[in-house]
Amino acid sequence: MDWNLWALKKSVWVFHVNTGACNNCDIEIVNLLTPKFDVERFGIKLVGSPRHADALLVTGGGTRQAAVRLKEVYRQTAKPCIVFCMGACACGMGIFEKGYHMAGPIDTILRQVDPDAIIAYVPGCPPKPEAMIMGVVKALAALQPKEKYATERMGQAVVANPA
């Protein structure tokens, strides 16, 4: 058994990044952390610093201003880390697709920093907390030891400053 993988699946600390969301997904994410849904049962905890985080909950379509910050936050995250795109905007920019201020969906922004980023998508406008829990469960179940996200990727240099 891969104990590293087991521990990561049982203890996911999340950091919440808003990249220009309309606040609807954020409300649902905060709802997820309330006593009603109680994700601490699964070891999921909200942390204040990306250094402590194992998962980034990204909401919003990724505006040009926010894209720079998102890349910086991703670079600062300690590295076996999973990115969850929460909501329709984060998955594919949603209704803001043609907006002049958009820098592309979250996955394209992140691939510029790290081409091998592990990204999971939870669509919905906004996704229900139940849907988010299901998304997290499915994403964690999809993590296989053979991917060696913990050891192989650790030595890889994440692009330092892709302008």
Add this chain to the structure above:
Amino acid sequence: MTVVLQNAFWILIFPGLAFTLAVGLFASWLVRKVGALVQYRVGPPVYQPLADVMKLMGKEILVPQEGHRTVFIAAPLVGLAGVLLLSTILWLATAGISYVGDVIVAMYLMVFPSLALILGSSASGSPHAAVGAGREMKLVLGYELPLVLALIVVLIKTAGWTEPGEQLSLVAISQRASVLSVSGALAFIVALLCVQAKLGFVPFDIAESESELSGGVLIEYSGALLAVWKLMQAMMLVALPLFLVVVFLGGIDPSGLSFVWGIGKFVLVLVLVILIKNTNPRVRIDQAMRFFWLYCGLAMVVAVILASIGHYRGIAWL
């Protein structure tokens, strides 16, 4: 040689590292579980602290560019070493192994975690951590005075029961429960609040405040170094309530049924700490300073005077 081996065994295996870590991880689960029950939640499973630490051990360690590398890496280890020695001394004192003056050694070792936190967060070069370090420093200044005064109350009360000069050992102090007197009870309450601040729990989690400093002193730590901090905090959850039990509540008698009662006292102190944590909002740093220096300090001056009167007049209940 055998003395060295025995000391190494004490520090690394039985009452020290391995044993205290196991108890500490369980205690930190208890903190989260009781907190969850207070909020009508289910709470994390019992292996949760272990899974957290194991996960952190497997993660990347990031050292900030502006930081001081050596101090940044050494600080958590220094803190862990301090708490390790403290818990070993306290466990040995419950087993009756002690020497004159270990009260003072324990007092010094109790400052180690805070000192290491201040060092580590200052070395990380982050402005958030710097604010956190400043708050932690002020908090240490705040609670050390009432805590030392509370200890002096116990020393005065113990002086009546033992040979002169012998009261400076933890075993002598733990012979009787000082809490069963007016000044002793006052001192226990104040020391409990000081321990709350030492543990960095709400209402005194000012240094680590997650809402405005987003992790405060620990903000730049990741991976195995953060795991060492978490282990240190877990061990403090054992050492500091144990300190209160040994000093104020008559210690843990390792023989027979009274051992169960001793464990009960330890759990009682732990649950008191958890309940204070879950029923209070965070205070500001100036409120904490005023609370510790003015209210707790004055209460302790009164307790010291009461204990002295009780000692000279031979009134045990004062």
